[in-house]
């Protein structure tokens with residue numbers, strides 16, 4: 001007996017009889033085949049959350065279960081694609097139907113017409129299991145994409161052939177008749193299994209000085225990025241999409257404004273990856289569920305993005321997942337829960353909120369992945385949060401803070417002063433600074449950890465002194481304290497702030513970060529020595545040093561050496577000129 005719609009309330013549809021179906025099964029609703037998901041089963045009645053506009057849907061229209069949960073199609077051809085929350089390519093749906101996304105559009109994720117040259121790397125007779133590589137295709141020039149035996153599949157290769165294939169073509173068969181295709185499917189809500197989780201000791205290099213230097217995140221770590229309205233969350237996520245050192249970037253635009261996604265789309269193709277010299281769009285996958293798209297698919301969009309990221313991790317890649325914003329995702333949960341009449345928890349969010357946020361963050365990690373040849377991969381997760389009124393004590397931010405290893409807290413006061421990135425150094429923190437220190441030492445200089453410690457304590461002292469000067473004025477301070485204020489000002493205004501809109505400063509290589517930080521700290525140390533030797537505070541070349549460092553900040557990389565030489569000469573001169581002066585005074 002065909003199941004039929006018995007009731008429509010907004011995006012919720014009831015249908016019966018649906019006895020055969022399971023919770024979370026994907027269904028096609030009505031004559032137009034709207035995509036939906038079973039969110040409740042009571043007897044033979046299924047409640048279906050429809051991902052698309054239900055206007056015009058009538059009682060009595062047929063409902064067909066697909067018999068499977070929402071799955072992602074994973075295979076070569078994902079790089080460079082732009083998908084909606086349930087995995088349909090926006091560009092291609094638009095081509096076919098002349099609109100953004102049309103209800104029930106049948107487009108599948110991977111382009112059926114695109115062909116790849118598959119080169120088998122196993123022979124008939126080989127025993128294979130989930131994660132084993134059976135061959136290679138070149139997904140993008142220079143990007144080799146191993147074709148995997150899907151997790152949970154195993155057997156003996158009966159047949160395998162090299163040649164030109166589409167994503168859904170069979171390239172190998174196992175002895176029990178199972179067919180292996182270039183792409184396979186995986187349920188988006190289920191984390192893909194790994195062989196072994198590994199500790200992250202390599203940093204996820206962001207190219208943002210304040211983050212790399214003070215609050216580093218390890219590859220495979222997770223970050224909560226909360227900030228009130230207009231504090232720069234989106235600009236940071238976009239900067240990471242552009243400049244972070246990852247092999248693959250999955251950007252999830254979740255419930256935010258459509259024009260922001262349009263900005264990324266306009267920018268990425270024109271920018272070149274500093275490592276490969278190729279367009280940055282070639283390493284990116286965008287999952288887009290903007291505020292004008294159905295709220296039900298918003299929840300799925302985060303799961304879909306994470307599943308795609310885990311898949312590239314399983315290929316052996318270092319993947320970054322940038323979600324903007326998790327608050328909009330949580331709001332979708334709240335809205336869906338309310339429609340279902342669930343008992344609300346804190347501030348109306350589902351009682352399972354913190355558990356569900358935990359599950360999202362837990363999908364990050366560095367791992368030895370399953371299958372041969374042996375390889376490692378990582379998913380680093382950065383979730384922006386937009387707490388209402390900038391109040392971090394609200395439930396979504398609190399739940400994220402409990403599970404994230406790193407906190408990049410954005411401060412509205414810094415944003416108002418146009419200090420960007422407005423990362424608050426007093427409240428942000430990282431659990432990965434020690435684990436990643438060795439990498440920074442090897443890639444910059446021996447003194448990286450020491451510079452970091454000294455900078456942090458300089459900033460703490462600066463905060464105390466600024467409170468004092470607010471009361472008594474700077475003249476009342478000792479010269480050594482005035483020096484702290486000047487050195488910290490250099491740290492804040494030149495080392496930690498960085499303009500995303502300055503082509504030479506948008507990305508700071510770790511060497512440049514080290515150089516600027518080392519100059520600020522050397523100025524403080526040697527300035528102190530000069531004061532002790534009797535140099536007058538007014539004679540310290542603070543103005544000229546600042547100017548030189550400001551120029552360094554926006555200088556092209558090849559001009560840095562010369563400017564750094566000049567800055568160092570200025571700092572060294574502070575020690576030297578003091579001697580004769582002291583003698584003269586005696």
Ligand SMILES: Nc1ncnc2c1ncn2[C@@H]1O[C@H](COP(=O)(O)OP(=O)(O)OP(=O)(O)O)[C@@H](O)[C@H]1O
Pocket residue numbers: 227228229230231232233234235236386420421422498499500501
């Ligand atoms: N790193 C930066 N360099 C220069 N300007 C910046 C930087 N970060 C943020 N800004 C400025 O702040 C503005 C707001 O930033 P952004 O849109 O990222 O904030 P948001 O936190 O995402 O806001 P919303 O709450 O509306 O989503 C930007 O348009 C830009 O002018």
Ligand SMILES: [Mg+2]
Pocket residue numbers: 233234235256
């Ligand atoms: Mg934003």
